[in-house]
Amino acid sequence: MDRIPILKFGNALLVTIQVDMHDRLATALEEDLTTKIVDANAKGVLIDISALEIVDSFIGRMLDNIAAVSRILDADTVVVGMRPAVAITLVELGLSLTGVKTALNVERGMALIHARISTSDSEDDDAEE
Amino acid sequence: MAGNVGTVAELVGSNEQTILPDWVELQKKAGILQTGRITESELLSQSRDFLHLLRDGLAKGGTDAANAAYAPAKQLLTEVSRTRAVQGFSPSETATFVFSLKQPLFNTLTRNNSLSPAQVADLTWSITVLLDELGLFTLEVFQKSREEVIVRQQREIAELSTPVVKLWEGILALPMIGTLDSQRTQVVMETLLQTIVDTEASIAIIDITGVPTVDTLTAQHLLKTVAAARLMGADCIISGIRPQIAQTMVHLGVELNVISKATLADALAIALDRTGRMVTRKKASSISDQSRVAAEKSQ
Amino acid sequence: MTTQKSESVEIRSSDDVVRVRQVARTLALGAGLSLVDQTKIITAASELARNTLDYGGGGSVLAELVEVAGRRGLRLTFEDKGPGIADIEAALKDGYTSGKGMGLGLGGAKRLSNEFSIHSKPGEGTKVVIARWK
Numbered sequence: 001m002d003r004i005p006i007l008k009f010g011n012a013l014l015v016t017i018q019v020d021m022h023d024r025l026a027t028a029l030e031e032d033l034t035t036k037i038v039d040a041n042a043k044g045v046l047i048d049i050s051a052l053e054i055v056d057s058f059i060g061r062m063l064d065n066i067a068a069v070s071r072i073l074d075a076d077t078v079v080v081g082m083r084p085a086v087a088i089t090l091v092e093l094g095l096s097l098t099g100v101k102t103a104l105n106v107e108r109g110m111a112l113i114h115a116r117i118s119t120s121d122s123e124d125d126d127a128e129e
Numbered sequence: 130m131a132g133n134v135g136t137v138a139e140l141v142g143s144n145e146q147t148i149l150p151d152w153v154e155l156q157k158k159a160g161i162l163q164t165g166r167i168t169e170s171e172l173l174s175q176s177r178d179f180l181h182l183l184r185d186g187l188a189k190g191g192t193d194a195a196n197a198a199y200a201p202a203k204q205l206l207t208e209v210s211r212t213r214a215v216q217g218f219s220p221s222e223t224a225t226f227v228f229s230l231k232q233p234l235f236n237t238l239t240r241n242n243s244l245s246p247a248q249v250a251d252l253t254w255s256i257t258v259l260l261d262e263l264g265l266f267t268l269e270v271f272q273k274s275r276e277e278v279i280v281r282q283q284r285e286i287a288e289l290s291t292p293v294v295k296l297w298e299g300i301l302a303l304p305m306i307g308t309l310d311s312q313r314t315q316v317v318m319e320t321l322l323q324t325i326v327d328t329e330a331s332i333a334i335i336d337i338t339g340v341p342t343v344d345t346l347t348a349q350h351l352l353k354t355v356a357a358a359r360l361m362g363a364d365c366i367i368s369g370i371r372p373q374i375a376q377t378m379v380h381l382g383v384e385l386n387v388i389s390k391a392t393l394a395d396a397l398a399i400a401l402d403r404t405g406r407m408v409t410r411k412k413a414s415s416i417s418d419q420s421r422v423a424a425e426k427s428q
Numbered sequence: 429m430t431t432q433k434s435e436s437v438e439i440r441s442s443d444d445v446v447r448v449r450q451v452a453r454t455l456a457l458g459a460g461l462s463l464v465d466q467t468k469i470i471t472a473a474s475e476l477a478r479n480t481l482d483y484g485g486g487g488s489v490l491a492e493l494v495e496v497a498g499r500r501g502l503r504l505t506f507e508d509k510g511p512g513i514a515d516i517e518a519a520l521k522d523g524y525t526s527g528k529g530m531g532l533g534l535g536g537a538k539r540l541s542n543e544f545s546i547h548s549k550p551g552e553g554t555k556v557v558i559a560r561w562k
Contacts, residue, residue: 023445088467
């Protein structure tokens with residue numbers, strides 16, 4: 001079975017979802033990400049959904065889950081590139097994905113993750129002194 | 130009775146030469162052509178087509194308008210009615226198309242010698258019922274079409290009255306004026322989100338100075354808009370909350386967990402700060418300074 | 429009212445849910461719906477297909493491109509022979525974000541459609557019809 005590739009960018013993981021996922025694929029992605037966050041000691045996960053025309057409650061919950069799990073593993077999740085029609089539909093469905101950080105595009109999303117990484121690094125430095 | 134109706138179908142077919150002109154005359158008398166929205170030849174061809182379809186309906190489906198044999202006739206009426214609704218005809222002008230056909234049909238029945246008075250009375254009644262139903266059908270389509278026009282116009286007004294303004298790089302403002310109903314919210318959301326994409330904005334200031342009241346529903350609409358913008362990575366600030374509105378919201382238990390400020394100016398200040406900008410005053414002199422300096426020099 | 433095109437899809441696995449989305453998309457395009465309206469009805473279809481699978485034990489959907497009084501639209505009829513819903517009103521209330529409630533997505537599907545109707549009785553299965561007009 002195909003799995004969605006996860007790329008490593010420094011301290012962050014990047015996932016680009018380009019297909020209309022069936023449930024097994026989505027569940028596999030959740031598992032793969034969880035494993036990889038630990039393996040790569042990632043501090044951030046960037047999920048690019050700019051290619052998705054439809055995000056239903058299953059995918060919405062998947063995003064929520066990924067954000068929750070990564071938070072426990074001390075990583076931030078940022079979802080980027082949501083299409084306007086999708087945003088309107090999700091809100092109408094009642095899914096505001098409040099547990100998920102969002103950004104307009106990959107560039108902004110990465111900036112968010114790096115901002116967070118550098119503040120936590122400086123906190124670590126303070127703690128060590 | 131079925132045999133009689135078959136006869137009517139034949140009568141309509143064979144008497145088209147008299148029925149059609151009489152019918153068109155009656156429509157003209159009702160003033161259809163005076164509006165200038167339809168030409169005589171268009172009227173003639175519409176009427177002729179309908180007469181043929183009516184004859185087919187009568188031949189295959191009797192006088193029951195619900196019969197499938199009347200589908201083509203109804204299709205024609207739908208087109209006629211929709212066009213007239215969009216062109217601005219009145220309901221009566223549109224319904225006249227069907228109702229004015231009664232007289233010429235009855236004339237044809239009474240002139241026919243092969244039918245007994247009882248049969249004529251019978252058929253007159255059935256045809257009345259049939260044409261009444263078709264006439265009402267015409268009115269229903271008309272009504273629906275008018276509603277569509279109104280909905281479309283409301284949408285256009287909504288779009289015009291909710292411009293999305295770019296205040297600064299990455300900062301948008303939405304001055305809302307008037308009540309915020311669900312249809313308007315749709316338009317606002319679509320416009321706002323598209324503008325966020327186009328301008329790569331990260332902050333949207335929604336100013337509700339021009340919104341008369343904020344009840345629970347309005348608050349829900351605002352919250353939806355804020356939630357949708359956030360999904361696109363943009364934060365919202367609500368400004369222009371008047372004291373009365375703040376009170377109403379508290380009384381109703383409405384919670385807007387979004388940053389809100391009294392004025393658009395305050396909101397702009399926050400937005401500029403959040404996007405890493407600062408406003409400073411120039412050292413260069415103003416015009417009044419210059420004239421003061423010039424006045425001092427000349428003394 | 430005329431039906432210009434129709435397609436039936438069996439819903440037996442999660443792959444079928446994807447198929448339902450594809451069929452809905454094709455017909456939504458055929459009806460000339462705006463992008464936002466397309467997204468709404470396809471998402472609603474996805475929710476209901478999922479319900480049919482998860483709660484109805486599998487079933488089918490009939491997707492139709494229809495025209496009424498000159499107006500085109502897309503109508504989807506979901507049917508299953510599952511346990512049925514005892515309290516429809518409760519089912520229409522949302523339960524997602526809090527994690528409680530039946531989470532059937534019915535309320536969401538209703539809000540995303542122009543028309544919504546549901547017939548369900550315990551032991552008799554469920555039938556949900558949604559439509560979106562141009």
